[in-house]
Amino acid sequence: MNCEHARPLVPLYVDGELTSVQSAELRPHLLSCPACRGLAQAEQSLHAWFVPTAEIPVPTGFAAHVARRAVAGDTGSKRPFAPAESSNHEHSEPILQFVLHALAVAAIALVVVSIAMRRLDQPAAEELKAHESQALDASLFALDQINREELRAVGTNGLQGTRDGSSGR
Amino acid sequence: MALKLVQEAPLQDADLVREAIAGNPLSFQLLVERYQGRLFALARHYTSSPVEVEDIVQDTFLKAYSRLDTFQHQSAFYTWLYRIATNTVLDFLKRRGRCPVQAVEDPELVGSPETDHRIVRPDARLERQEVAEITHTILEGMPEIFRTVLIMRELEDMAYQEIADVLDISIGTVESRLFRARARFKEKLVTQYPEFAQGLNE
Structure with a gap:
């Protein structure tokens, strides 16, 4: 086997994708050719970079929550996919609405109470x-x-x- | 005793799928519980935001449930689910618009890069998590077409055939994409972190 044939096989060899026959053919060439061996080592060196990142734990009750939504007919795809920023917005919107509603109710209540108090303060005719x-x-x-x-x-x-x-x- | 063993034997995915289609929500919940961890890990390769990871995984399961009847039982359930997850992630990346534009430079049209003999190993002083963060940063800056195959091969430890099945491409395309993806990864690594390039053109 010469370098021209060996080079395309090197990444597959490193990935374990060659058949045993192909590997057996390539191995002697790698042992005898420093250039192709170097290529294999260079390919191999990349693997060390791929280590798992810190895990994100699955929230408690996630499966039950998802199953409930699925059974309720939520197909996921219809819901616009929200990036983190929009997602926060999405989450904050109901809260904002609740606060606005609460403020409106409080304002109305305040007006009613103040009118009632004014009436109480005012003497009868x-x-x-x-x-x-x-x-x-x-x-x-x-x-x-x-x-x-x-x-x-x-x-x-x-x-x-x-x-x-x-x-x- | 034998009956007890039968009762305790975990239900196969195919059985749970059939029961879920028949209207048993608990069966689907069991499927979610079975694979949620793997999908969280998968989504984590694409984003470090817990909110986004949760959204991706949730969307994946919701899509899967709505299409359960299309699962043909020809492949493993997880392979089928993984394909939905990958599409969901790719859709997510497009919507995020964070991925480098492919139209400007179609990786499939780019010729074979020069064979790169450079050895780029992480410095021994780097913590494992630091290595992971560097890799994550570089992957984030890569076109999704490359990032996906690298993640599948290097982080998910998938065989070429599995990658081809999930992405619905030929094994030859997987090979060429991986080859270019690695060259691109290495180039970015050496450019952004030159201190880790050893034995230049060794």
């Missing part, structure tokens, strides 16, 4: 009238008191006292 009339009565009563005191003062101190009382107001 009769109460309001009573409060207003009481306040009015009180202020009128105070004015009346002041007027009386002024008249009393006029009676005792004359015009000067009245002017002082007016300027003092």
Whole structure:
């Protein structure tokens, strides 16, 4: 066997894909030809790079979950395949919707409660009238008191006292 | 005792497939449990994201279930499942758009690369996981047509015939793809990590 014939067989030899007859024919050539032997060693050297990466564990309950979806008619292919970023988005969307809904409900509840509280705080029409009339009565009563005191003062101190009382107001 | 042994004998894939088609969801769940680990490992070769791995494997099983009736029992169930998984992964890579564009350079049209005698061994000081990460990085930058055969051969330890069956190509095509894929892998390795190239053109 010469190099021209041997070279294409070297990768197959390294991969164990040659028949025993082919291997038996190639081996003596590799032993006697440094170039082809070097090629075989170079091919072989690549294997060392292919080591398994760190495992990603299968989540608990994965099989049951998948089987449930499959039986429910989910064919997988119809669902747009989501890369990690979109997948996160896909996962976050229901959460976002839930938060928005919750906020909307909370806002409505807040409005309702504030209206109810305002109504509670506001006196009824009769109460309001009573409060207003009481306040009015009180202020009128105070004015009346002041007027009386002024008249009393006029009676005792004359015009000067009245002017002082007016300027003092 | 004999009955007990029969009862404890694990059900064959073909039986589980038949029962699943007949409407027994537990049978399909058993099939998922049987192969989920291997498919997680397979998907892991293409992406390091646990979310993406889970999506790929889940999609694979969902597709498989929806097509269970097309399983002809001519090949092993896992071979059939593996083919779906590979297609799902390739579909995933296309959608991700992370794979180098093939149209620009069709690897099948590229002539045979020069025989490369360079020996590129990982440095003994490198941890096993570091080697794996370097390889993963290089594979990620390769056209899927090369990456797929390299992963199948080197990481999945598949024979040429199995690769040909899964990818629906001839053994000759597997050979030529692997040859070019290795040359490309080595080229990238030497370019990106020249410290690992020993015996240049030895």
